[in-house]
Amino acid sequence: MTPYDGIPVIDTHIGFREAGYDEYAFITRQTKDRESRDEYSMPAQYMFTGVPADLSTDDPISVTLHEMDRHGIEIGMVSMAKESGQRAVRMFPDRFVPQGSAVDPNDIMGTLNRMTREYEEFGIVSVSSFAAGTFPQVALNAPQMYPIYAKCVELDIPIFACAGIAGPRLKSAVQHVELIDDVMFDFPDLVFVTRHGCEPWQDLAVKLMLKWPNLYYSTSAFAPKHYPKAIVDYANTRGADKIIYAGYFPAGLTLDRIFTDMPHVPFKDEVWPKFLHENARKVLKLKG
Numbered sequence: 001m002t003p004y005d006g007i008p009v010i011d012t013h014i015g016f017r018e019a020g021y022d023e024y025a026f027i028t029r030q031t032k033d034r035e036s037r038d039e040y041s042m043p044a045q046y047m048f049t050g051v052p053a054d055l056s057t058d059d060p061i062s063v064t065l066h067e068m069d070r071h072g073i074e075i076g077m078v079s080m081a082k083e084s085g086q087r088a089v090r091m092f093p094d095r096f097v098p099q100g101s102a103v104d105p106n107d108i109m110g111t112l113n114r115m116t117r118e119y120e121e122f123g124i125v126s127v128s129s130f131a132a133g134t135f136p137q138v139a140l141n142a143p144q145m146y147p148i149y150a151k152c153v154e155l156d157i158p159i160f161a162c163a164g165i166a167g168p169r170l171k172s173a174v175q176h177v178e179l180i181d182d183v184m185f186d187f188p189d190l191v192f193v194t195r196h197g198c199e200p201w202q203d204l205a206v207k208l209m210l211k212w213p214n215l216y217y218s219t220s221a222f223a224p225k226h227y228p229k230a231i232v233d234y235a236n237t238r239g240a241d242k243i244i245y246a247g248y249f250p251a252g253l254t255l256d257r258i259f260t261d262m263p264h265v266p267f268k269d270e271v272w273p274k275f276l277h278e279n280a281r282k283v284l285k286l287k288g
Contacts, residue, residue, distance in 0.1 A: 002263040004272040010280040011068070012160065013195065013220035013246035014076035016060035016084040017052070023082075023251075027133055027168045036169050042252060044167030050257055052250040060084045065095065067249060071259045074277070077126065077284070080118050089122055097284060099160070100127035105144035106134060112151050119155050125284045126158045128195070131174040132166035139174040141182040149187045158191035158283050160218065163205070164198040167221065177201035177208065184212040191283055193244060195220045202228040209234070209242050216283060220246035223253060224261035232266060240271045244279045 027043045028036060036043045042051060055063055061084055068076060074095070078085040081101040088096040100118045103111045118124045127148075131140050138144050140161060152159050163180065165172045177198050184192060193216040198205040209215050217239075219227055235243040249255050267275060281288055 003267065003269065004262070004276055007072075007273050008074040008277050009072050009245065010277040010284075010286070011073045011076045011247045011249075012193075012218055012244055012280055012284075013251075014064065014068070014073070014249055015078055015251065016064050016082060016088070017055040017057055017250045018060050018082050018084045019057035026135065027170065030133075030135055031169050033169050043169070044252065047167050048252045050254060051252055052254050055250055061088045061091065064088075064249070065092070067255045068095070071255045073255070075286070077280075079128065080122055080124060086122065097286065098122040098124045100124040100157075102128045102130055102133075103145075103148050103159070104134065105138040105142065105148060106136065108144055108147050111148055115148075115151050115155065119157070124155075124157060125286070126160055126193075127152065129159055129161035131162060132168070132170045132172055133162075134174070137171065137174045139179055140176075141179040142174075145183075146186070149183065149190050152191075153187060153189050156285075158193050158216075160193045160195050162196045163194040164196060164201060167196065177204045180205075180208055180215065181211075184208070184215055188212075188214070190214060192216070193218050193283060195246065197222055197228065199228060202230045206230050206234045206239065209239060216242050216244055216279070218244040218246040221248045221252055223257055224265045227265060235271050235275060236266075236268050240268075240274050241279060241282075243271075243275055244283065245276050 024043050031037055075097060077097050077099050078088055079099050080086055089098045100115055163175050163177050191214045195218055205217055217231060247258050
């Protein structure tokens, strides 16, 4: 028995291991240390143990679906940047929902055109941002990001954005959590969901979530045993509607690791359904 038995799960950060696709090339072209460039299979490997390896790439959709079924994941949000993601939402629209390709504020018009195209073709329910991975780097509150935020508001979709110290050995100032305050002030209708922890500014993230109604936090790239205490405490008090489950399979964590840890997270009983699926349904506007 677990505290969340019978509760469906929506994973807002899941994907596929696709043959011949170097999903980290945009990071390693910026890193300067030897391990990141020449030794690691993923640029933040020093942070993770048990990175999923030796996954079959013959049918990546079936591999991910199998793992989802084993762990009660009803729906996964997947990127349209990969062919496998596009194929998955077409073949299994009841299991996968489409997230737009990561935004590139160094190509504003290209990004806006791609957002429109993916919205019309796939019905994307969100887009993603990795400020530290942009090249050259563009901060979360930089002018280049503002047309992208405006487009999100126009399409009525949220942006999931990495915030806090970047895992890869890149400069992280462009992801400082305090920058989100500017964004929410200028775009009060924008739904903004943080990714990858907000550390070491998780207390500031809580303060900003209290301040801004449309600011949320997702738990991507963190094994549940490492969820920041400030986030767990916030979910158990005033923030039950603000914290959203996200995994990191197959990029850095196995679902076995995540769901072995999960029962030990000290959420209150009433928080689990909100955390595991209700908040995601609301933010992504999915039918219940």
